[in-house]
Amino acid sequence: MADIRETGLMLDPKYDSNGLITAVVTDATSGEVLMLAHMNAEALKLTVETGYATFWSRSRQSLWKKGETSGHMLAVEDIRIDCDQDAVWIIARAAGPACHTNARSCFYRRVRPDGLERLDA
Amino acid sequence: MADIRETGLMLDPKYDSNGLITAVVTDATSGEVLMLAHMNAEALKLTVETGYATFWSRSRQSLWKKGETSGHMLAVEDIRIDCDQDAVWIIARAAGPACHTNARSCFYRRVRPDGLERLDA
Numbered sequence: 001m002a003d004i005r006e007t008g009l010m011l012d013p014k015y016d017s018n019g020l021i022t023a024v025v026t027d028a029t030s031g032e033v034l035m036l037a038h039m040n041a042e043a044l045k046l047t048v049e050t051g052y053a054t055f056w057s058r059s060r061q062s063l064w065k066k067g068e069t070s071g072h073m074l075a076v077e078d079i080r081i082d083c084d085q086d087a088v089w090i091i092a093r094a095a096g097p098a099c100h101t102n103a104r105s106c107f108y109r110r111v112r113p114d115g116l117e118r119l120d121a
Numbered sequence: 122m123a124d125i126r127e128t129g130l131m132l133d134p135k136y137d138s139n140g141l142i143t144a145v146v147t148d149a150t151s152g153e154v155l156m157l158a159h160m161n162a163e164a165l166k167l168t169v170e171t172g173y174a175t176f177w178s179r180s181r182q183s184l185w186k187k188g189e190t191s192g193h194m195l196a197v198e199d200i201r202i203d204c205d206q207d208a209v210w211i212i213a214r215a216a217g218p219a220c221h222t223n224a225r226s227c228f229y230r231r232v233r234p235d236g237l238e239r240l241d242a
Contacts, residue, residue: 006222009230009237024145024154031152033145033201036208048234080154080228081237083220087157089228099204101127107201107210109130113169116130116202 006083013044014086020056022087027094027105028077034098035106037066039088051076053090072096127204134165135207141177143208148215148226149198155219156227158187160209172197174211193217 005012013021020038027034037055039047043063046054053074057064067073074092081088099106109116126133134142141159148155158176160168164184167175174195178185188194195213202209220227230237 009239011232011237022143022157024157026147026152026154031147033147033154033210036143036145036203048232079232080240081230081232082157082227083222083224083229087227088232089154101204103204106203106208108204109202111132111169111200111202111209116132118130119201 003084005085011081012085013041013081013088014084015041016086018058020058021085023053023055023090024087025053025074025090025092025098028091029093032105033107034074034092034094034104037064044088047076047090048079053092066098067095070096072098074098124205126206132202133206134162134202134209135205136162137207139179141179142206144174144176144211145208146174146195146211146213146219149212150214153226154228155195155213155215155225158185165209168197168211169200174213187219188216191217193219195219 019040023039024036025034040056043054043056053076054065073095076090076092078091079088097104108119110119140161144160145157146155161177164175164177175186194216197211197213199212200209218225229240231240
């Protein structure tokens, strides 16, 4: 049976019990996955309206405009939503390292059968 | 203060209260984000050991080797883990559409201020 949330053209995010969806950010130039975070309805609205990625910080329990303190903002080029509308894909131009560790991407380690391997070492 | 989970080379996933981490899958050729799903410890172990993406289905509450019924398996080329080890990035070669709707990617709609736009229409 067709599910209107999957086939329709109405934005109707399926928020989890904490009111959040998952957001994955890729670099518009390299295609690299930069980070993964969460958005509530307000963060998604702000991201669409302002053109800068805004998340919900689960640790601080507050809205978090990425780069508001570091200056490493994420300028949104495109936003996609997945089939069941519980995740968005943000394609962005990064003004600096996306990771709080100062790595370009949060995914700076490879998983190998025997442990992790640092990629930028 | 340095956090060993962030800086170390030991795999130590930070599972949520349901024992899960998030997994984002991109296409090894196009770089496109194909899907987003979840893994428990066993799914991650099987993914690393078998070279085929295996998830935990939250709806079915069971291990789910992607493509086990459809044949659209995801052959793993690389696995990355993020700073706080609560998300993995799987780079894979897809044997067919990644989405259960038969779309190549689950992210087949663009989010616009006035609604969604189908990209493959």
